[in-house]
Amino acid sequence: MSTFGTQFCENFAIARYLDDQWQAAAIEPLRPLELHPASHVLHYASTCFEGFKAYRWPDGKAHVFRLPDHVARMQKSAESLRLPVPDTELLSNMVLDLVTRHIDDVPEPPSSLYLRPTLIGTLPNIGAAASPSTEALLFVLASPVGDYFAGGIRPLKLLVEDQRSRSTEQLGSTKTGGNYAAALGPTLDAKAEFGVDQVLFCPQGDVQETGAANFMLISDDEIITKPLDTSFLHGMTRASILTLAADMGYRVNERNFTVAELFSWIPKYEAALSGTAAALTPVGTVVYEGSELPVRDGPNVERLRTALQSIQYGQAEDRHGWLTPV
Ligand SMILES: Cc1ncc(COP(=O)(O)O)c(C=O)c1O
Incomplete structure (x- = not known):
């Protein structure tokens, strides 16, 4: 398997925050994002992310590790950056829907499917250093990752x-x-x-x-x-x-x-x-x-x-x- 974080599933989950509310999420083919060059994140670093894994069990199912806790940590991060906070159900379902879509890409242990929810402030305003981004993009990437200890454990x-x-x-x-x-x-x-x-x-x-x-x-x-x-x-x-x-x-x-x-x-x-x-x-x-x-x-x-x-x-x-x- 390639270097950690460089191989991606063909689809990602994506949702926008616009007009003071989260819009419906969708699973779409992974593609480059189109961002206004004045997007808040590019100037004022309004961004947070999560990282956790889904594992394939002997029962053939995939199992996501501590999903509610990672969603809660993401919500805390978003809050501290004054970004729109993703709803628990919205973000959890984006993750679960993406894993479901890519169930065949979840490798056997010690490999796993790494999941990377990311939230960015997209408000186009280069005068907003001291005000929050009231528009945002939330997406989840899935990336099959290999055995971290392949080649042995080196202290x-x-x-x-x-x-x-x-x-x-x-x-x-x-x-x-x-x-x-x-x-x-x-x-x-x-x-x-x-x-x-x-x-x-x-x-x-x-x-x-x-x-x-x-x-x-x-x-x-x-x-x-x-x-x-x-x-x-x-x-x-x-x-x-x-x-x-x-x-x-x-x-x-x-x-x-x-x-x-x-x-x-x-x-x-x-x-x-x-x-x-x-x-x-x-x-x-x-x-x-x-x-x-x-x-x-x-x-x-x-x-x-x-x-x-x-x-x-x-x-x-x-x-x-x-x-x-x-
Ligand atoms: C700065 C920092 N500390 C600690 C951790 C470990 O956190 P976790 O066990 O949730 O992966 C991470 C990795 O995510 C990290 O980036």
Whole structure:
């Protein structure tokens, strides 16, 4: 399968917000969009998106992971950008209708169908920096994606960045393009300078997350991660891993911690990144102030990843009702 995110199903779901209301959604052949060059999104970055997957189960059906939670996160993102908020039913049905149309494109695990709802402000007004887009376009892309770990699991190397941020205090939990734009420069700089895979953003020493995944520390009996606030994205994988960890008897410790605390713990704790793309990926090394430090290697990251993926793949009971059948 081609590189993540570059192969698309032939159709997409699309709906417009016009005249103060959402218009009926449709499934249409995927095509380039026609946008007025003055569209709000192109100047003032009024855009948000979601990312989640549908998995093929042994019963032959497709199952969408945590659909209502992703719809709710999209609604929160839209609200924070003062974009028209998609109705729950509208967005859920756009996703489900698209998966139904492309049911034969949902691959067997460990591959899956990645779904990408996107909302953009289309009001043609280049004088609207301080006013919201009252017109919008909502669409959902579907993209078959392969095994993230094809070629084996390679523990990641992270740069601990204690100065620069990936976002702002008010937009950190909004899934909006500007946050990725902010993280790109520091991430590319760190890759070039230190040969790392990702940057762990820890502004003023506060350990937050990487450019596209949440961060957690895991021992044989405890899991530590930052508690929810507006500074970082509230990952569904993070929430799911914490729930499963509690089910499996780990102590779940959501607390703020500093870079200094992180370094005092990494001899004893495994570290991992959580996110839709890779589920739970081990961190092998952290780079800080020019030194490379190994992180503990152990069985717990894999144990938790397997617990999550077994549910996603329909191999273990979905006790929390996370999967919507299509
Ligand atoms: C900035 C950021 N943090 C965390 C995550 C993980 O979120 P989720 O587990 O919902 O995929 C993502 C990926 O979507 C992300 O882009």
